[in-house]
Amino acid sequence: MIIVMSKNAANKQVENVLMVIQKLGLEFSVLKNNDKTVILTQQSYDINSDIFKSMPDVEYVVTINEDYKLVYKNVNNLETIVKIGDVSIGAKDIAIIAGPCSIESREQFFKIALTLKNLGIKLIRAGAFKFRTSPYTFQGLGYKGLDLIEELKAETGLFVVSEILDYHDLPYFEKVVDIIQIGARNMHNINLLRAVGESSKPVLLKRSYSATLREFLFSAEYILMGGNKNVILCERGIRTYTDYSRNTLDISIIPAIKQRSHLPIIVDPSHATGKRDLIIPTSLAAIAAGADGLMVEVHYQPELAYSDSEQTIRLEQFEDLIKQAKRVALALERNL
Ligand code: PEP
Ligand code: MN
Numbered sequence: 001m002i003i004v005m006s007k008n009a010a011n012k013q014v015e016n017v018l019m020v021i022q023k024l025g026l027e028f029s030v031l032k033n034n035d036k037t038v039i040l041t042q043q044s045y046d047i048n049s050d051i052f053k054s055m056p057d058v059e060y061v062v063t064i065n066e067d068y069k070l071v072y073k074n075v076n077n078l079e080t081i082v083k084i085g086d087v088s089i090g091a092k093d094i095a096i097i098a099g100p101c102s103i104e105s106r107e108q109f110f111k112i113a114l115t116l117k118n119l120g121i122k123l124i125r126a127g128a129f130k131f132r133t134s135p136y137t138f139q140g141l142g143y144k145g146l147d148l149i150e151e152l153k154a155e156t157g158l159f160v161v162s163e164i165l166d167y168h169d170l171p172y173f174e175k176v177v178d179i180i181q182i183g184a185r186n187m188h189n190i191n192l193l194r195a196v197g198e199s200s201k202p203v204l205l206k207r208s209y210s211a212t213l214r215e216f217l218f219s220a221e222y223i224l225m226g227g228n229k230n231v232i233l234c235e236r237g238i239r240t241y242t243d244y245s246r247n248t249l250d251i252s253i254i255p256a257i258k259q260r261s262h263l264p265i266i267v268d269p270s271h272a273t274g275k276r277d278l279i280i281p282t283s284l285a286a287i288a289a290g291a292d293g294l295m296v297e298v299h300y301q302p303e304l305a306y307s308d309s310e311q312t313i314r315l316e317q318f319e320d321l322i323k324q325a326k327r328v329a330l331a332l333e334r335n336l
Contacts, residue, residue: 001049002062003039004077009057014039017055053259060259070224071217071231071261080262082202082230084159084178087122089202089232090264094329094336095293097161097266098318099125101308102138103145111300113152115315119322123179124158125295129165130307131185138306143172150176161204161295167195174201184208184236184271187219197226204295206234206268209247213256220263233257233265234295235286237272246274246311249282254289266293270311276302279313280321287328287336296321 005014014030014037021028021041028041049063062073081090089095098116103109103126113124128145130138141148149160159178164170165186173180179202186192187208196203203223207216220231235254237247249272257265267286269279283294299305302312313321322336329336 001041001047001052003041003052004059004062005037005039006057006059007035009037009059013055013057017052017058020051020055068214068217068221071220071263073260073262078262080229080231080264082232082264084123084202087159089266090292092334094287094291094325094334095123095266096121096322096325096336097123097125097293097295098298099161100127100299100305101270101297101312102127102130102306103141103148104138104306106148106151108299109148110152110155112298112315113156113158115300116298116318117156117158119319122159123161124152125161125181125297127163127307129163129169131163131165131183132307146172146176153178164192164196167192170195170199174199177201179204179232182206182219187211187216190222193219193222194226197223197228199226199228201228202230202232203228204232204234204266206236206271207238207250207253209237209239211238213253213260216253217257217261220261231263232292233261233263234268235265235272235291236268237274244275245272245278247272249273249286251285251289254286254291258290264292266295267291268295270295270297270308270313274308274311276311276313276317279311280317280324283321284324284328287325287334288332290332294325 026041031038049061052058052061081088098121100112128140130140161179161181162177163181163183164173180196181204184206223231237249240248242248269282297312298318299312302309305312326336
């Protein structure tokens with residue numbers, strides 16, 4: 001375990017931490033680096049590092065006996081910032097990704113994307129290959145959808161996020177999309193994770209609806225192991241006993257990830273709630289909890305959307321969301 005004391009921490013507080021370490025019977029050494037004190041100790045599974053995290057003048061604690069290594073915060077405490085053109089995810093700005101659940105036609109896709117562009121949105125979400133529960137529902141336009149993404153990008157300069165289902169399609173995705181999305185159902189697909197790990201494109205990794213934090217981070221670890229450092233995590237709701245929403249937005253995973261990992265984390269309130277009128281409040285809560293961005297499903301006429309109609313918000317509602325989200329971001333000294 002590495003305990004990093006805050007700048008100019010009081011000697012008394014350093015001594016307090018050392019006292020607890022001694023009480024636990026741990027060996028330790030103390031390093032002083034200019035105005036910072038860093039304490040190194042052994043760690044065992046029965047010792048919860050949280051006891052140090054809340055002590056006065058402790059800036060942060062790095063636990064090094066976790067099995068995942070690359071996704072974990074390192075001693076430099078450097079956060080990963082994923083850059084897509086002039087957009088940064090994981091920096092001070094809250095990133096907004098918006099667009100339809102699925103690309104339905106050229107007309108639908110361009111109309112939504114161009115309206116969003118006029119609102120200042122640069123990152124568009126749009127599924128070409130859809131992972132649907134029922135084989136009898138719309139499965140996406142497939143390669144035709146990727147062609148439309150290519151066309152949209154060339155005409156508008158927008159950046160596009162789209163989900164890959166099969167690693168054989170990686171060359172097409174690499175050519176066309178700006179962020180490759182791994183959906184919740186594929187979070188455990190190791191072959192796909194390994195494949196995008198070797199890609200030069202940023203990856204948006206969605207949490208499976210049944211994944212623990214550890215499993216989620218291990219999936220990200222597979223991608224980082226391949227050399228791809230540009231991973232954005234996405235909380236999209238987990239299955240619980242809820243009977244009023246599609247899933248339950250796990251707000252607490254945002255700070256929990258921030259405490260452990262240097263990777264940015266965004267929230268998808270659309271899949272998390274499944275309900276149009278729950279999108280704005282949960283989005284605001286996500287930003288308040290420290291999310292680096294939102295990914296929201298938007299359509300000019302959600303009732304007619306081929307997929308996820310009930311959770312897709314209208315463009316006017318999206319404008320309202322942005323207005324309110326700006327105020328929350330401002331309160332946290334972040335930009336939107
Ligand atoms: C999506 O974002 O289009 C999607 C299918 O989400 P998830 O994988 O989270 O269900
Ligand atoms: Mn959807």
